[in-house]
Amino acid sequence: MVMKICKWLHELKPVLLMVAVQFFFAGVNVLFKLATYDGMSSRVIVAYRFIFATLFLIPLALIFERKSRPKLTWTILFQAFLCGFFGGSLSQNLYFEGLVLTSATFATAMANLIPGFTFILAASFGLEKMGISTLAGKAKVAGMLMGIGGAMLLTFCKGAEIHIWSTHVNLMKLVTPHGGHVASSDGTRVLGCIFSMSSCISFSLWLIIQAKMSAKYPCPYSSTALMSTMAAIQSVVYTFCVEKDWSQWKLGWNIRLLTAAYAGIVVHGMMITLTIWCVRIKGPMFATIFYPLMLVFTALAGSLLLDEDLHLGSIMGATFIVCGLYAVLWGKDAEMKTSQLIPLKNSEEVETTNSTSKNDNGENLSSGKIHGKEEKDKGSEEKV
Helix, strand or coil, rough: CCHHHHHHHHHHHHHHHHHHHHHHHHHHHHHHHHHHHHHCHHHHHHHHHHHHHHHHHHHHHHHCCCCCCCCCHHHHHHHHHHHHHHHHHHHHHHHHHHHCCCHHHHHHHHHHHHHHHHHHHHHHHHHHCCCCCCCCHHHHHHHHHHHHHHHHHHHHCCCCCCCCHHHHHHEEHHHCCCCCCCCHHHHHHHHHHHHHHHHHHHHHHHHHHHHHHHHHCCHHHHHHHHHHHHHHHHHHHHHHCCCCCCHCCCCCCCCHHHHHHHHHHHHHHHHHHHHHHHHHHCCCHHHHHHHHHHHHHHHHHHHHHEEECCCCHHHHHHHHHHHHHHHHHHHHHHHHHHHHHHHHHHCCCCCCCCHHHHHHHHHHHHHHHHHHHHHHHHHHHHHH
């Protein structure tokens, strides 16, 4: 019984880890909201995020993977550069530019397009099978659409207010507002929408490239450290070229330091490492399935910490997201079981065929020897 429970928990580990990843991602959304409300530049936040992540990950990679790390080649370095670009500097800067031009709610909602883009890209690159004809494939597609639809419903459909609890906590009151960028026209809102969608495509490309890189470089700490280093260099160079206010780089014992440290160490240092591990074990599509959960956790965090009210649309959207999540997980699990059974059957057949051929050859050789011996004895008798 204990062995079965341990085996079940081991199989459930990637699911639990990805749920934890989305929980901590929701936390960084709250901190980013507070930091930008305090007047901190989004570009500086992104740069500090990868600087903190690099300083945190390099020692871990040197300690835990010094013996198991494969040789670093130019191909792996190039893949790390692409991962740092698409999954780090580009996607994060596009995400926050879209957030500034629209709103945090809209940008978070657009992030739920990542599973759709990743599914299309993974199928195009042959990393994911469509499998529309099978029940598992239909469940995967239906669950993905249900999750994205639930995320959109959670964001854009408010409905009646639901007063479940009230903590009377509003962290926004603890931060002194310094102004910020506000969407001033329909044109800037459309541009923000384009930025948010481009961020989703960029992040989906990172998951595809990361799956390729993990096959040759299966070291999550070293892989994330390489990615963070590349992203830090790219982000710092970009920020120096764009941001002219040098006071933005100052960090005190305030919300800015907390946001930069949390985003770099906890979110990118730890959570991205767990995401890379799950991508290597389960594939890029599996990792993106859980991203709609970030909206659920963000809505809960907003209700508990920012004194925001929950609405009927939020509850309905969260229900759709959970149902879609279970549907995709079932489809993915069914596909993996099928893919594991087929090679096993083939190998058994090959083994049986080989053993049969060996037995046949052995019998033929033995019969040949016996037949030759009989002929030899027969010839001796005739000679006598």
